[in-house]
Amino acid sequence: MSFRKLEGQTARWIQRVQEYNFTSAHCQGRKHSNADALSRRPCQEKCAHCHKVETRTEVKQIRAIGTLPAAGWDPVTLREEQLEDTDIGPILREVENGQRQKWQDIADRSPTYKSYWAQWKSLAVRNGVLERDWESATGRRQVAQIIIPRSRVKDVLSELHGGPSGGHFGVNKTLNKVRQRFYWLQARTDIEKWCRQCDTCAASRGPRTRNRGQMHQYKIGAPFERVAIDIAGPFPRSYQGNRCLLIAMDYFTKWPEMYAIPYQEDSIIAEVLVANFFCRFGIPRELHSDQGRNFESHLLKEV
Ligand SMILES: [Zn+2]
Ligand SMILES: [Zn+2]
Incomplete structure (x- = not known):
């Protein structure tokens, strides 16, 4: 899907549905009466107005979008990049083989590796890709998050914050979007930095305005009054x-x-x-x- 400027409500809708793997198709208003019936006053059969609107705005079939946005997000490429990552690569292999290292044996590993290691129970390899099962704060849904190697963080943020479905949300909303699909350590820090440095966001924030006290004009009658x-x-x-x-x-x-x-x-x-x-x-x-x-x-x- 492409929109010239994606903001506000449309962006929020897209954000909401993006968590699902779905195919969207346009349905002509005439044939859409089942859903529309709830929100529309009934039209007479073969209403001339409805018919005219439909033929005038010939809508092209909307391209289906899946959960992953573009090329380079197929499992094979993702796995390759995960394996190349010095922290995620070893974890992927170990999870795949079901052989968790002993704590004594990973003492000299990086803090990042240890942090993934500590989340062992939530990790799984699916389609060859290392994922993390995450329960949202409300506990209502479980999400399988793709573990993102450092090399991919930039791609994810540019897509989810500023991409066609981005909408330039703030730190918390962007983090929320990320969590619906991806996981990596220090995501919040990365997002904060990303939002701070985003030109579009900076432009829309505009110059900082300072509140000034109202100026008063005094009417003065005499010297030294x-x-x-x-x-x-x-x-x-x-x-x-x-x-x-x-x-x-x-x-x-x-x-x-x-x-x-x-x-x-x-x-x-x-x-x-x-x-x-x-x-x-x-x-x-x-x-x-x-x-x-x-x-x-x-x-x-x-x-
Ligand atoms: Zn009508
Ligand atoms: Zn932005």
């Missing part, structure tokens, strides 16, 4: 022992003043403001800062 203050720093300590800058600016006149202070503390800020700003310009009716309401009320109390 409303004063904004801000703290800059900390900077390297000055000879006087100051590390921060206290900036105060009047909204109306835009008159700025700047004072060096040792550190950011309400009592210090209040003291400096009173001694340098308020005593010359008067106490403003409102004091603004981006430090939050707490800071402002606390500060005014200090003042």
Whole structure:
């Protein structure tokens, strides 16, 4: 089946049916009355409209799809690649011969081999291919997963994440899709990496937008009615022992003043403001800062 852009509902449908080995065939609407009857209002016999629609959109026979998508997925090729894999190859042979190695004898094997070895009871060779029987989390269904050699991981992910039936799902859904048919160690890690690096996904995520606070416009009536203050720093300590800058600016006149202070503390800020700003310009009716309401009320109390 091919779709120009497979997303959303259609992709989910295909994902759902892909677990089954099935053949699909198009059935003309006229002959489909058994299923359609449940969802359609009855038409009169030989309804002119239905007939016209059917002849106009001549639908081609849909190619049957099995559980495996394309060439290279036949049992012979799969077996070859499994045998070539340094971890999966030996396990395949051992499962096939029904001879499980003793733990003492595999001490020097790779962690990957040991992990497959530990799952011995779930492993089976069918059609020459090593598979793992897996019970879904709900325990309702058992799935035979093909053990995927490292060399094949890329193929599987490009097919299941971005292929015609991919739909560019996120990590969990892609992992879920993988599990319906395949198994390999560290699949989640591989999928996370794959999704992170997928260009299509990155493009559809778009640029990260940051939430900004709403901008307000203030109507100012008179000089030094409303004063904004801000703290800059900390900077390297000055000879006087100051590390921060206290900036105060009047909204109306835009008159700025700047004072060096040792550190950011309400009592210090209040003291400096009173001694340098308020005593010359008067106490403003409102004091603004981006430090939050707490800071402002606390500060005014200090003042
Ligand atoms: Zn009709
Ligand atoms: Zn993607």
